[in-house]
Amino acid sequence: MQTLGYKDLVKESCYLNGEWISSPERLVIHNPATGAIIASVPKLGAAETRDAIAAANLAGLTWRALSGNQRAIILRRWFDLVILHSDVLAQILTEEMGKPLAEAKAEIAYGASYIEWFSEEAKRIYGDVIPATQSDQRLLVIKQPVGVVAAITPWNFPSAMLARKLAPALAAGCTVVAKPAEQTPLSALALAVLAEQAGIPKGVLNIITGDPVAIGGELTRNPLVKKITFTGSTEIGRLLLRQSADTVKRVSMELGGNAPFIVFEDADLDAAVDGALASKHRNAGQTCVCTNRFYVHDLIYDAFVAKLRAKVEALRVGNGLNLEVEQGPLIDEAAVSKVEAHISDAVAKGAIVVLGGKRHALGGTFFQPTILSNVTPAMKIATEETFGPVAPIFRFSSEADVVSQANASEYGLASYFYTRDIGRVWRVAEAIEAGMVGINTGIISTEVAPFGGIKQSGYGREGSKYGINDYLEIKYLCIAGI
């Protein structure tokens, strides 16, 4: 097929039952780096959501009846198309979200890797044969698609967070109604354009944009929806859980994090500084696995702060479309206010601003890469997710104490630590309360490993051989009279 261009992929309509539909009421999409209007998308509500759910329910009858291999062929085609169009998809992503173009390209490749992975997993949905307790019986387990899935995704990874849900759902034989974040719907709609080109049948994938409360209300209360998969804040996750309770839906929740990053006294300091930079400053600190709290051993504290300062000071801030830029703007004014509030609270309680601390001279929602030292557990930044380019550095002197500080959080998503002591690797990895642990690395996400949290960071896993189970029901067959 011919490669599609920017104009073909920036869709200003929603994808519902294989049709592109519009509406007079619009959501306007801005480029956070410039404030310019990029496009507008329909502002739809409960009625259109109901239609999309009905379409997905109907389409599910034929989609689930295909063999895993047949679904795999279509998903593979979709993966190929995403890769073929990755440059344009990355441009759209940077324009609507602000992250540097290199990060946007990495996100497209990362999201696509889930489509590839689950296209392969579609062929490997195994059942089981259980040895029976009676000789005239045979006991079997089969796995079947959950049914209609509602996916609600955030703005910080507008392409990958959706791909990470769509790929396993479609591979399992589920159909989907997805609602992207209102700030960043264009990446989601562009994925749908390519899904349509790949031959995903009408009604199997529906993307609906508009009022989150109305759409979310219908998605959670409609009994035809069998599962909610959500990535976003813990606060909205709790709300969706409550709303889903009446119809007892299955749920996967990938919620907030408050990742600790511990540097022990025996760590490779330069490697730890590189890992710190990668895990903190990616996406301007706006990822749920970004480090929120650095704990550095007393003996190496000053050296770590000095080395990190040198690296962070060199970060180039600006419009992500400029290839030199390493940190884009924050998503919106509310994000900047939260960062400012965390910094001023910390400073009022004795933190020292080592670097940055203010809005960037570029204006808008640009913020200076910031480092705070002398940070203590009494500060807001210790317990709340900042979601910005601020590295608060705590001091510690004992392993037991730092593990207990790291665990003093309602969240349990990602965590990181640096040490060269193999005994400590095991002790700390086992003691830390997190769904994911990076040991001597600040970057851990990959489609082949299970991504997800514990505690109030949610439940369910995305990616890996475990990921497809979130979209499958287990059915037990007892055959008697043999």
Ligand code: ADP
């Ligand atoms: P953030 O604070 O990072 O924007 P949110 O949890 O508010 O995170 O948003 C994540 C997703 O949840 C977005 O798609 C948003 O539109 C959606 N959302 C927000 N409020 C609701 C709601 N009441 N019902 C359903 N979805 C919602």
